[in-house]
Amino acid sequence: MISSNKALMLVNNVSSEINKLISLTKKGDFSEIDENIGYDETSQEERLLENEIYKVLEDLDSINRKIKYLQLPIMEQGQLKKNKQGRFVLGDHEFHCGETIEVLLYDEFSNRYDWSISRMEHNGKDYYASGNSDRCLNKVTARIREYQN
Structure with missing residues (x-):
């Protein structure tokens, strides 16, 4: 059995190889893949x-x-609370639909x-964490990472 840190290190190696492959084959959003890999369109x-x-x-x-x-490092961790607008906040961060939590x-x-990415x-x-729509989020322990899309 390997430790989680060793597993993460090995996953990082895989990530590096994925980046190399993607940079060779991808233009933007993969829609132009056929321009980067040679194919016989008649076959x-x-x-x-x-x-x-x-x-x-x-x-x-x-x-x-x-x-x-x-x-990514954890930016904030604590209990979720509702603000006056009815949105959940964690520290100074106000959540909106689609945000990772x-x-x-x-x-x-x-x-x-256990931690669950949602x-x-x-x-x-009301607001809820996807996959857990039946659970009230008020005072649930939550965290966010430093950068989120």
Whole structure:
């Protein structure tokens, strides 16, 4: 068994290789992938490869964003509170729909509290953490990382 720190180090190595591959094949948002990898458009087999490589590269790019996210330092941690506008705040940060948030939630299966990466969403009545719409967020322990999209 390896430690989580060793696993993260190995994941960082993979991330570096993903960056190299993406820089060789990607122009912007992968929409121009066929200009960076040579394919015979008259070959059904090569068109299949083009489509599948496109999907793999998108998945690798998503994995790479997750790796980068996990390396970001924690900027703020504490209990969520509602402000006068009905939005949840953590320190000076006011959350809006779609923002990434990490919440500390009790997992009945493992019988412990675990961090869960989520997004702040609104159902028309109140804000909730995606995947946990039935849980009230008031006074839930949460944290945010230094940089978020």
